[in-house]
Amino acid sequence: MAKRLDLKAVDIFYGDFHAVSDVNLSVSPRSVTSFIGPSGCGKSTVLRTLNRMHEEIPGARVDGEVLLDGEDIYARSADAVAVRRTIGMVFQRPNPFPTMSIRDNVVAGLKLQGVRDKKKLDEVAEASLRGANLWKEVKDRLDKPGGGLSGGQQQRLCIARAIAVQPDVLLMDEPCSALDPISTLAIEDLIGDLKKEYTIVIVTHNMQQAARVSDQTAFFNLEATGKPGKLVEIDDTEKIFSNPHEQATEDYISGRFG
Amino acid sequence: MTERTTAARPRDPQDEGSAAGSATLDTVTDTDPGRGGTDRGKATPGRGERIFRGLTSGSGLLVVAAIAAIGLFLLVQAVPSLLADNANFLTSPVFDTRDPANLNFGIRDLLVVTLLSSLFALVLAMPIALGIALFLTQYAPKRVARPFAYVIDLLAAVPSIIYGLWGIAVLAPALLPIATFLRDDLGWFFLFAPGNLPVLTGTIFTGGVVLAVMILPIITAVTREVFSQAPRFHIEAAQALGATRWEVIRMAVLPYGRSGYIAGSMLGLGRALGETIAVLIVIRAATTPSGFSLFDGGYTFASLIASAASEFSQPLPTGAYIAAGLVLFVLTFVVNAIARVVAGGKVNG
Ligand SMILES: Nc1ncnc2c1ncn2[C@@H]1O[C@H](COP(=O)(O)OP(=O)(O)O)[C@@H](O)[C@H]1O
Numbered sequence: 202m203a204k205r206l207d208l209k210a211v212d213i214f215y216g217d218f219h220a221v222s223d224v225n226l227s228v229s230p231r232s233v234t235s236f237i238g239p240s241g242c243g244k245s246t247v248l249r250t251l252n253r254m255h256e257e258i259p260g261a262r263v264d265g266e267v268l269l270d271g272e273d274i275y276a277r278s279a280d281a282v283a284v285r286r287t288i289g290m291v292f293q294r295p296n297p298f299p300t301m302s303i304r305d306n307v308v309a310g311l312k313l314q315g316v317r318d319k320k321k322l323d324e325v326a327e328a329s330l331r332g333a334n335l336w337k338e339v340k341d342r343l344d345k346p347g348g349g350l351s352g353g354q355q356q357r358l359c360i361a362r363a364i365a366v367q368p369d370v371l372l373m374d375e376p377c378s379a380l381d382p383i384s385t386l387a388i389e390d391l392i393g394d395l396k397k398e399y400t401i402v403i404v405t406h407n408m409q410q411a412a413r414v415s416d417q418t419a420f421f422n423l424e425a426t427g428k429p430g431k432l433v434e435i436d437d438t439e440k441i442f443s444n445p446h447e448q449a450t451e452d453y454i455s456g457r458f459g
Numbered sequence: 460m461t462e463r464t465t466a467a468r469p470r471d472p473q474d475e476g477s478a479a480g481s482a483t484l485d486t487v488t489d490t491d492p493g494r495g496g497t498d499r500g501k502a503t504p505g506r507g508e509r510i511f512r513g514l515t516s517g518s519g520l521l522v523v524a525a526i527a528a529i530g531l532f533l534l535v536q537a538v539p540s541l542l543a544d545n546a547n548f549l550t551s552p553v554f555d556t557r558d559p560a561n562l563n564f565g566i567r568d569l570l571v572v573t574l575l576s577s578l579f580a581l582v583l584a585m586p587i588a589l590g591i592a593l594f595l596t597q598y599a600p601k602r603v604a605r606p607f608a609y610v611i612d613l614l615a616a617v618p619s620i621i622y623g624l625w626g627i628a629v630l631a632p633a634l635l636p637i638a639t640f641l642r643d644d645l646g647w648f649f650l651f652a653p654g655n656l657p658v659l660t661g662t663i664f665t666g667g668v669v670l671a672v673m674i675l676p677i678i679t680a681v682t683r684e685v686f687s688q689a690p691r692f693h694i695e696a697a698q699a700l701g702a703t704r705w706e707v708i709r710m711a712v713l714p715y716g717r718s719g720y721i722a723g724s725m726l727g728l729g730r731a732l733g734e735t736i737a738v739l740i741v742i743r744a745a746t747t748p749s750g751f752s753l754f755d756g757g758y759t760f761a762s763l764i765a766s767a768a769s770e771f772s773q774p775l776p777t778g779a780y781i782a783a784g785l786v787l788f789v790l791t792f793v794v795n796a797i798a799r800v801v802a803g804g805k806v807n808g
């Protein structure tokens with residue numbers, strides 16, 4: 202269940218390229234934290250270190266500590282596959298498994314964890330689809346392929362799949378950027394509901410979205426291309442958008458809103 | 460960037476209600492700005508467009524016409540011989556055309572030897588090709604995968620005649636212990652029963668192994684290609700759920716590549732069915748009918764026709780071989796049709 206996340210002196214590399222330097226931040230349980238900043242400043246990179254997806258890229262490497270309720274997920278004794286089973290991720294492009302049925306998509310994570318009991322799987326599928334506000338739309342076609350849904354429905358299906366395993370943390374990388382405004386609103390509402398139970402970190406390009414959904418906002422920036430990205434500041438969302446501490450944050454936010 | 464993320468995507472809300480199976484993942488990419496351009500191009504076809512369309516539909520028609528013409532040619536040549544055939548064309552194991560006035564030919568054994576050797580080759584090659592393709596695309600580091608893939612591709616460049624020579628001179632003796640074991644200890648199973656040859660070299664068994672090596676590169680190449688195109692975002696979906704390497708392959712790579720694997724295997728089967736010279740060299744002729752054993756000898760359609768090619772001087776005997784060729788022609792069509800049905804009509808489903 203919802204856990205706390207602390208990053209301490211995190212440096213992230215792609216081979217020789219130092220992508221992000223010295224990130225320190227904390228995320229409390231049952232809250233939404235959004236990452237904003239210009240393209241290429243390392244938001245996705247930081248997000249992907251939080252469930253150890255980063256290391257799937259050849260040569261990629263992480264220094265520093267990422268603590269989940271005080272336990273380092275990069276500790277020698279920690280296993281990347283096990284970490285990912287407790288930290289859910291939703292991607293920019295909806296990615297349900299196209300040949301699996303809607304139901305099987307939702308319970309794919311549970312099945313990986315060895316749950317075989319059909320009754321239990323059906324229950325979780327329904328609960329997760331309800332949790333993702335998708336149940337009403339798909340309850341009559343649970344056995345149809347997940348690929349047959351619209352983009353917005355597919356993204357909610359992916360959210361249902363992520364929450365089916367009751368993750369400690371839910372990561373979302375621009376989950377609405379491939380969606381229309383109506384689906385975007387549906388997902389934003391959903392995030393509001395989910396934070397009652399989950400710790401959520403969301404990357405977004407859309408500042409109104411960050412302002413609408415998050416409790417805390419982290420602004421990342423890039424001094425120059427080729428230089429590592431940096432966390433400029435992290436604070437309550439209200440504070441960041443009304444009276445940020447750093448000039449760079451102010452410039453970025455006013456530039457976009459203006 | 461605000462504009463980009465919230466910009467209206469008018470197609471999606473409509474899709475929201477449609478359950479159409481075809482409204483797949485593409486809903487996301489469909490909104491490419493490029494589409495508008497194509498539509499405009501269709502409305503007022505330019506000169507280049509017309510020429511191009513004529514050229515493409517023209518060459519399409521040409522291929523269809525050529526295939527129809529070949530089929531018709533075979534049929535016209537075969538019919539007189541079939542009418543003059545004194546044996547049952549479908550069930551007779553003999554193929555005797557020495558006396559044009561008394562033709563006795565049937566395809567029973569040709570069909571048996573062709574299918575047995577090709578299917579045996581397929582059974583051997585399919586799992587190996589799958590393993591190699593998975594290894595090359597999912598496990599091997601790039602610097603190992605490249606040269607290894609290159610070597611496999613090279614197998615396809617070896618001439619058939621070399622395979623034939625290698626098969627009979629090297630492989631057949633090497634396989635002898637295995638063949639002996641299978642016949643002596645598993646001979647109760649019809650495929651391994653003692654065959655109609657006095658020896659265990661140069662059997663359908665040997666020929667099948669040679670064919671398996673010959674079709675391995677084509678199956679591997681097609682399978683490797685579809686596996687390497689398994690979408691990154693589906694692989695990541697599985698990884699993010701905590702799938703192990705093998706589970707990722709099972710969830711995101713195999714379902715995606717399945718139909719391509721089958722299509723590649725059918726291509727390989729087609730090649731095996733039609734292989735001529737290697738089979739002619741490796742599989743010995745038999746004097747008694749086949750008993751459906753892998754240790755039988757005999758001719759395949761292709762090897763029989765090739766062996767008789769020098770005698771194609773009189774129309775009636777020639778027609779008999781053409782009739783056999785026609786059956787091979789139909790057989791490859793059937794294999795293709797089956798491949799399409801199994802692959803679900805598309806290669807990358
Ligand atoms: N797979 C990769 N290999 C090498 N460099 C990468 C890779 N992915 C991202 N980067 C680099 O890391 C930096 C941060 O990228 P990213 O985290 O995607 O930024 P953002 O999500 O903020 O737009 C960029 O300079 C980008 O080019």
Ligand SMILES: [Mg+2]
Nearest residue numbers: 244245246404
């Ligand atoms: Mg990004």
